[in-house]
Amino acid sequence: MKKTILIFLSFAVITSCKDKAQDAPKKSLQHQKEVQSDNKPADQELNPTEETTEHVKILLPKEYRGLGKENEVNELTNNWLDLYQKNGKYYVGKADYAITRGYSECSGDSTRIINSKNNTIVLIGNSRLTMGEVKTVKIEKNKIWPKEKLKFHFGNEEYTLRAEGKVLSSEKVHTDEGEELYQNVKDYKLYLSANDAPENLFLEEESFNDTFVELLFIGDIDRDGKPDFIFGANRDYEEDRVILYLSSQAKKGKLIKKAAEIAIQFDC
Template sequence: MKKNIFAIILISILFSCKDNKETKAVNNTVIVKDTVVETAENEVVVEEEEFKKDFAILLPRTYRTYNDVNEAASLNEKWLELYEENGQYYLGKAKFKIENGYDECVGDSTKSISPENKALIFIENPELKTGKIKSLKIDKNKIWPGEKHSFTFNSQTYTLRGEGKVLSEEKVSTDDDKTEIYKKVENYKLYLTAGSTEKLLLKEASFNDTFVELLFAGDIDGDGKLDFIFGANRDYEEERVILFLSSKAENGNAVKKVSEIAVQFDC
């Protein structure tokens, strides 16, 4: 009888210990959950306005077909092209060929735009005036955080300024067999100042082996002021280009973002 009583007491103690451990575990879980909730509630989320382009742009490259739609199919002779010839830029009627192909990665058809000239971009805006484009020679195409670069166009000074956090630096080889310093950057912002007005052109939280590059600075729309084309790839398997025009600028700003294209070629 005494043995039975001792066994019952022992079992009760064991279950009591187990219940205490489970209670502690549950309490710990609640604490962690509450902490996460509090952190989420304290976060400030800033939503950007959805960008609506004024007109389309295309690049001289290969485009994949998605849901029976291919961007390259929209290109026709009514489009214009910004192209380079002997160090000078021109705006003229688009001259190109469309070549059909197949992409093994996505298992679907492709269309490639092959320009007759050395085209930088194609522009779906026939209102722009064709002819020679006054442009600047770009001697610095990357504005890293903490850097500024100024240039003058038609007696107006323009300054690009970069902000952000540099995580690391390394020497890398370029396509023309040169070496340059590549910086891994997060929370990047690029500003443009013209006169007394500074404008935020673009911002990116991070880059994957890429960075923002100035591809063109010149007067595309013929108003005597600078327009800009930036390459802003966020990933090494993306080609993204953004066009800014001065003639569309509002509220005292020097330029306005009017079009953007981003092409993915991951596998």
């Protein structure tokens, strides 16, 4: 009798354990489904454009001051690309340069100087750009003053650059190209639109010290069939500042996005 009872109890325990083991995954799976239902799907939580945006860097063929042992020129390698002009056309190719050392009398800093062998617009790093000739737009005017517009065609689209701002004063100045208008502007804003689509505000500057925004380049650098832009945006006469805008990095509903910026100070 005792043997029979022991066998029966053992069978009951084994059966109970099996039932619990089979129920456990179901409860775990059910809990997992409940957690997932409370959260947004992964593709809604993250912006795909932001996820894949490259961290592009740019440099100019200029003199750079060192900060201790650090210098921006140290980032330049043979893997960098060069957007340059040759015989009236623009190309993306391998950077071809030499680096020399110098000294700044103004700041008392050691410097490193990038000497490009091309007529360089910007040197571009951390990029998967395709090398070769770049489709460009001839720039009719390089300064867009408040209340002015610049229209151009790219592909089948008509684009408009429009400026806003407060003009504090105006005067005629003499440059290498001859006499031209210069205006002292504050609260400057620059917009871009395509056809009849809403405008995108992409550049703002509160004030300038004897400088102004200058359009340096329009063309399809990233080869997505849409225009990219390079602007000189010095805020002070002792600064060289350039901004690269790429259409391929633009968020939904936008035309371009700032991809990189370089600002070089040479004040005393």
